[in-house]
Amino acid sequence: MKITVFGTGYVGLVTGACLADVGHSVVCVDIDEDKIARLRRGEIPIYEPGLESMVLRNVEAERLAFTTDAAQAVRHGVLQFIAVGTPPDEDGSADLQYVLAVAATIGHHMEEYKVVVDKSTVPVGTADRVQERISGVLAERGVELAFDVCSNPEFLKEGSALEDFTRGARIVVGSAAARVDELMRECYAPYNRNHEKMMFMSVRAAELTKYAANAMLATKISFMNEIANLAERLGADIEDVRRGIGSDPRIGYHFIYPGCGYGGSCFPKDVQALSRTAAKVGYNAELLEAVEAVNRRQKTTLFDKLSAAFGGDLQGKTIALWGLAFKPETDDMRDAPSRTLMESLWSSGAVVQAYDPEAMRECRRIYGERDDLILVADRVQAVRKADALVICTEWKEFRTLDAAWIRDQLRHPVVVDGRNLYEPEVMRAAGIDYYAVGRGKTLAEVTA
Numbered sequence: 001m002k003i004t005v006f007g008t009g010y011v012g013l014v015t016g017a018c019l020a021d022v023g024h025s026v027v028c029v030d031i032d033e034d035k036i037a038r039l040r041r042g043e044i045p046i047y048e049p050g051l052e053s054m055v056l057r058n059v060e061a062e063r064l065a066f067t068t069d070a071a072q073a074v075r076h077g078v079l080q081f082i083a084v085g086t087p088p089d090e091d092g093s094a095d096l097q098y099v100l101a102v103a104a105t106i107g108h109h110m111e112e113y114k115v116v117v118d119k120s121t122v123p124v125g126t127a128d129r130v131q132e133r134i135s136g137v138l139a140e141r142g143v144e145l146a147f148d149v150c151s152n153p154e155f156l157k158e159g160s161a162l163e164d165f166t167r168g169a170r171i172v173v174g175s176a177a178a179r180v181d182e183l184m185r186e187c188y189a190p191y192n193r194n195h196e197k198m199m200f201m202s203v204r205a206a207e208l209t210k211y212a213a214n215a216m217l218a219t220k221i222s223f224m225n226e227i228a229n230l231a232e233r234l235g236a237d238i239e240d241v242r243r244g245i246g247s248d249p250r251i252g253y254h255f256i257y258p259g260c261g262y263g264g265s266c267f268p269k270d271v272q273a274l275s276r277t278a279a280k281v282g283y284n285a286e287l288l289e290a291v292e293a294v295n296r297r298q299k300t301t302l303f304d305k306l307s308a309a310f311g312g313d314l315q316g317k318t319i320a321l322w323g324l325a326f327k328p329e330t331d332d333m334r335d336a337p338s339r340t341l342m343e344s345l346w347s348s349g350a351v352v353q354a355y356d357p358e359a360m361r362e363c364r365r366i367y368g369e370r371d372d373l374i375l376v377a378d379r380v381q382a383v384r385k386a387d388a389l390v391i392c393t394e395w396k397e398f399r400t401l402d403a404a405w406i407r408d409q410l411r412h413p414v415v416v417d418g419r420n421l422y423e424p425e426v427m428r429a430a431g432i433d434y435y436a437v438g439r440g441k442t443l444a445e446v447t448a
């Protein structure tokens with residue numbers, strides 16, 4: 001099947017590579033000439049396990065091509081995936097200018113029937129706007145051509161995107177035409193082999209499904225963070241509570257890990273966008289607002305604990321930081337809790353000495369060279385001559401920690417763990433002031 005994918009960002013690239021890998025003929029198109037030139041040279045702009053080799057082998061097999069030539073790209077596929085960015089605008093709504101620009105491009109160049117597939121996460125009602133935009137351009141051209149627009153949201157997690165694409169729980173298609181359903185079924189047939197994963201529904205239901213899924217997951221996390229904060233104040237260990245509630249199959253163990261707040265490209269943006277969508281239809285989404293507020297506050301807890309441990313004075317202190325990415329197996333620092341922490345530390349005159357297995361280049365790109373940011377080659381160098389250690393990301397290599405060793409490295413035996421990686425008793429026995437989330441030493445103990 002011939003497929004065109006607009007946008008070679010995270011979603012577009014994964015979609016294009018995976019669809020080529022099962023034998024489709026895929027053309028990925030982007031307006032960024034430099035990016036396309038690099039992709040043609042085999043340089044993959046993002047870190048995603050398995051993606052580079054998948055792209056290379058499909059380019060080699062001539063099933064996957066990259067171009068900036070929109071006319072040729074539109075001619076190529078019967079399916080035209082739109083996978084361009086929808087960044088938040090000033091009020092947190094998704095900015096649709098890139099999606100609508102692609103719609104116009106398709107309208108401008110199409111010469112026969114096309115199915116336009118919204119893959120980007122877009123507010124409910126966007127498919128209608130894409131439809132209008134294409135119709136408008138066709139009218140300007142004075143041609144009458146049939147096309148359909150459908151919604152096919154992605155549920156990819158960074159770090160396991162290929163696995164999620166090829167073995168996802170469901171393939172949601174929102175459409176209003178049997179012809180579209182047939183073509184989408186053909187497109188995804190290689191991934192729909194052992195049991196029926198395709199779910200056909202209305203366009204609006206598909207659009208809302210994407211937001212509802214992310215908002216539900218974000219809600220679980222914020223809920224758990226709230227209970228963890230309570231547990232600290234009530235003298236309970238959140239790990240016991242987590243196991244206690246997770247064992248109920250109605251609740252389940254997934255996404256109830258308390259931490260230093262969710263980040264990444266989806267949850268913060270999507271929860272906010274759904275709130276704004278609600279407001280636009282006159283509904284006050286109080287729960288969503290609270291989910292967001294709790295998360296914002298959660299990201300400040302690492303700094304609060306650290307600051308309390310040093311009596312409110314971090315001036316001139318060197319703080320070791322393990323983990324910059326918003327989660328392991330990615331170099332993505334969008335809305336990462338590490339950023340909130342670093343920015344607060346810098347405001348209080350502290351120096352950050354950080355290590356992350358993948359995100360250091362990204363960190364440099366965001367913050368540039370500065371005296372109060374030292375990026376080091378490994379976790380050991382990060383703690384050398386540091387006053388305290390903070391953990392922001394649960395990379396595997398941070399999971400083991402020799403408590404006595406870390407105590408001897410640090411000038412002050414203070415460890416603030418935003419991911420609950422260690423046992424409070426072990427740390428306490430080694431003489432470490434160990435602050436975690438909903439367990440370990442609490443702020444109340446410090447201020448008492």
Ligand code: UDX
Pocket residue numbers: 154155156157158159214217221254255256257258259260261262263264265266267326327
């Ligand atoms: C998420 C969704 O999982 C995915 O389905 C959607 O398509 C895009 O958004 P992603 O942003 O890659 O994927 O990361 P995910 O693994 O879901 O983690 C999101 C954030 O939640 C991370 O910051 C993570 O640390 C945090 N998290 C997750 C918790 O704090 N506790 C948990 O129990 C789970």
